[in-house]
Amino acid sequence: MNAPVIVAENLVRHYQVGGGLLSKPRVVKALSEASFSIAPGKTLAVVGESGCGKSTLARLVTLIEEPTAGRFTIDGIPATRENWARLRKTVQIVFQDPYGSLNLRHRIGTILEEPLKIQRPDLSAREREERAREMLRLVGLRPEHYDRYPHMFSGGQRQRIAVGRALMLEPKLLVLDEPVSALDVSIQSQVLNLLLDLQERLGLAYLFISHDLSVVRLVADEVMVMYLGRPVEFGTRDAIFAHPRHPYSKALLSATPTTEPNPERKRIKLEGELPSPLDVPPGCAFAPRCWKAQDKCRAARPELSDEAHRVACFFPED
Ligand SMILES: Nc1ncnc2c1ncn2[C@@H]1O[C@H](COP(=O)(O)OP(=O)(O)OP(=O)(O)O)[C@@H](O)[C@H]1O
Numbered sequence: 001m002n003a004p005v006i007v008a009e010n011l012v013r014h015y016q017v018g019g020g021l022l023s024k025p026r027v028v029k030a031l032s033e034a035s036f037s038i039a040p041g042k043t044l045a046v047v048g049e050s051g052c053g054k055s056t057l058a059r060l061v062t063l064i065e066e067p068t069a070g071r072f073t074i075d076g077i078p079a080t081r082e083n084w085a086r087l088r089k090t091v092q093i094v095f096q097d098p099y100g101s102l103n104l105r106h107r108i109g110t111i112l113e114e115p116l117k118i119q120r121p122d123l124s125a126r127e128r129e130e131r132a133r134e135m136l137r138l139v140g141l142r143p144e145h146y147d148r149y150p151h152m153f154s155g156g157q158r159q160r161i162a163v164g165r166a167l168m169l170e171p172k173l174l175v176l177d178e179p180v181s182a183l184d185v186s187i188q189s190q191v192l193n194l195l196l197d198l199q200e201r202l203g204l205a206y207l208f209i210s211h212d213l214s215v216v217r218l219v220a221d222e223v224m225v226m227y228l229g230r231p232v233e234f235g236t237r238d239a240i241f242a243h244p245r246h247p248y249s250k251a252l253l254s255a256t257p258t259t260e261p262n263p264e265r266k267r268i269k270l271e272g273e274l275p276s277p278l279d280v281p282p283g284c285a286f287a288p289r290c291w292k293a294q295d296k297c298r299a300a301r302p303e304l305s306d307e308a309h310r311v312a313c314f315f316p317e318d
């Protein structure tokens with residue numbers, strides 16, 4: 001086994017909000033106790049509804065923000081603030097919206113070379129340009145696209161450019177925060193295939209964030225299901241898709257279209273609203289929406305079990 005590229009233990013992120021003259025500050029529990037590791041060449045997918053803490057996790061892992069508690073290592077090095085500078089090259093991020101994340105006034109070549117200018121002062125202008133043109137080829141564009149501007153590209157092509165920029169520093173870990181959600185479905189699979197191909201060629205570890213389980217099914221090796229900031233289920237892709245154990249995962253999956261006909265599968269409609277992370281219900285946060293919930297679930301919070309296919313539920317599916 002290759003040593004994991006990232007090992008995270010009990011990552012927590014809280015945000016303080018409010019707190020004016022008349023109001024006390026309140027705490028948003030955006031992320032609670034997330035633990036995982038990712039080996040080279042492997043993909044961990046993080047799934048869950050809007051607001052469950054996926055992008056918060058992405059910001060911690062990509063060294064944009066510090067965790068409130070917990071710790072993680074990247075490439076064996078503790079990701080503490082004093083190590084941020086040396087770890088910046090090792091972990092890179094691709095965002096959902098390639099239009100928003102590319103500087104529209106810059107040529108593609110400039111966009112690709114920017115990380116090198118900052119992190120690789122040892123390279124000459126000539127070497128930077130060679131690497132940028134090579135990268136265009138690697139992400140399925142053409143070297144002559146080097147002189148063009150972002151508006152001359154389609155959404156899918158722009159996301160290829162964003163992936164290329166993220167790879168310029170030869171990272172080992174790529175955080176992909178809803179990388180295909182803004183693209184037409186017909187283009188999504190092209191970009192996903194590119195990502196899978198790059199992963200195999202370069203041995204990249206992916207932290208792949210998505211609310212779309214049909215996408216997750218295509219790319220994930222392992223899956224972490226989050227609810228209101230907290231991982232509620234963790235397992236291999238096959239285990240989670242074939243036998244979801246948490247009622248929440250089961251409901252999510254039941255709403256995902258599949259290609260195989262499965263007469264036994266009924267769509268589970270979740271009742272009630274997602275609670276606010278300012279006001280996390282006591283006990284299991286999912287209990288207010290759960291059809292299996294009992295008094296115990298409202299009184300105590302189930303811990304994530306300690307087994308290969310982990311679940312935080314008092315009454316999981318077998
Ligand atoms: N800087 C911040 N200050 C206060 N609250 C924040 C901050 N950043 C995120 N939050 C809150 O933390 C929770 C998690 O947000 P996050 O962006 O991680 O969710 P998400 O899973 O990425 O959602 P989406 O699927 O919509 O992208 C949300 O309730 C959000 O409002």
Ligand SMILES: [Mg+2]
Nearest residue numbers: 054055056177
């Ligand atoms: Mg997000």
